[in-house]
Amino acid sequence: MKHYLSIHDLPSIKDTVKEAIELKKNPLKDQALGKNKIIGLLFFNNSLRTRLSTQKAALNLGMEPIVMNFGAEGWQLEFEDGTIMDQGKSEHVKEAAEVISQYCDIIAIRAFAGLEDKEKDEAEEVLSAFVKYATVPILNMESSVGHPLQALADAITIEEHKPAKKKLKLVLSWAPHPRALPHAVGNSFAEMALAHEDDFEVVITHPEGYELSPERTKGATIEYDQKKAFEGADFIYTKNWSSYKDYGKVANTDSSWMITADKMAVTDNAKFMHCLPVRRNVIVADEVIDSENSIVIKQANNRTYSAQIVLKKILENLK
Ligand SMILES: CCC[C@H](NC(C)=O)C(=O)O
Numbered sequence: 001m002k003h004y005l006s007i008h009d010l011p012s013i014k015d016t017v018k019e020a021i022e023l024k025k026n027p028l029k030d031q032a033l034g035k036n037k038i039i040g041l042l043f044f045n046n047s048l049r050t051r052l053s054t055q056k057a058a059l060n061l062g063m064e065p066i067v068m069n070f071g072a073e074g075w076q077l078e079f080e081d082g083t084i085m086d087q088g089k090s091e092h093v094k095e096a097a098e099v100i101s102q103y104c105d106i107i108a109i110r111a112f113a114g115l116e117d118k119e120k121d122e123a124e125e126v127l128s129a130f131v132k133y134a135t136v137p138i139l140n141m142e143s144s145v146g147h148p149l150q151a152l153a154d155a156i157t158i159e160e161h162k163p164a165k166k167k168l169k170l171v172l173s174w175a176p177h178p179r180a181l182p183h184a185v186g187n188s189f190a191e192m193a194l195a196h197e198d199d200f201e202v203v204i205t206h207p208e209g210y211e212l213s214p215e216r217t218k219g220a221t222i223e224y225d226q227k228k229a230f231e232g233a234d235f236i237y238t239k240n241w242s243s244y245k246d247y248g249k250v251a252n253t254d255s256s257w258m259i260t261a262d263k264m265a266v267t268d269n270a271k272f273m274h275c276l277p278v279r280r281n282v283i284v285a286d287e288v289i290d291s292e293n294s295i296v297i298k299q300a301n302n303r304t305y306s307a308q309i310v311l312k313k314i315l316e317n318l319k
Pocket residue numbers: 181182183184185240275276277
């Protein structure tokens with residue numbers, strides 16, 4: 001595996017989940033693999049979990065991470081080819097990507113969707129430019145339309161906490177948020193869950209007008225009645241996203257979609273999941289996120305092992 005841009009870059013999601021769970025038992029056993037290797041982490045947007053867990057994963061593998069808040073500290077980049085750069089942009093992504101490739105053995109990038117131009121976001125302007133011009137592997141730390149490190153951590157967490165059942169019911173539930181948030185986490189969770197069609201029944205519940213892109217939810221049941229969606233569920237994965245149809249807009253902040261104990265009561269003792277950061281008592285009530293069924297902290301811990309198993313595969317490919 002050269003790049004990790006999507007969960008589908010993994011040879012097998014199921015095998016990788018098992019390898020990650022095994023890796024957790026002895027996370028420092030592969031220190032020689034990353035010795036004298038440098039990973040550059042470029043953040044065009046804020047982060048807590050991704051920033052710290054990816055550094056920890058790199059250190060566990062013997063690598064040296066170097067971190068840059070590209071949005072605040074780097075030059076404003078031009079992404080269009082052939083542009084006469086006489087306006088605000090100081091550097092073309094071609095030079096930036098080639099130069100950073102000389103400093104780093106792997107480049108990790110976080111660049112959220114702008115939520116203004118659907119075509120531009122769907123084209124993954126930043127990530128695809130680095131894939132095009134960089135000469136080293138690229139790791140996606142959340143791009144315009146995907147968050148594959150999160151999705152892999154979610155798969156590891158579900159594997160560790162699943163009840164003994166033939167088929168599990170996973171519910172991806174929208175919840176309200178005052179700001180316009182990207183579709184990336186919802187997209188990648190759906191993508192991961194739907195890749196396990198034999199193991200999971202996938203239900204996606206949200207208000208009308210908040211459908212995710214149909215290509216990414218093919219095979220899921222779309223349910224506009226949230227409580228009905230929750231019936232018999234084994235996992236409730238909650239995330240806000242802005243409208244995809246009315247691209248980037250916050251058309252609904254209906255607080256009745258917040259996750260509460262009475263909704264969790266109709267599930268089959270479901271675990272509550274969220275990628276974090278989460279707005280308490282907007283997305284989810286304290287009574288739910290503080291309950292014994294909430295596994296959000298264990299889920300966040302798995303971000304280290306999600307990044308570590310992916311970096312291990314990329315390093316093994318470099319040999
Ligand atoms: C991991 C989540 C990152 C981001 N969240 C916010 C609050 O911007 C999002 O919704 O994509």
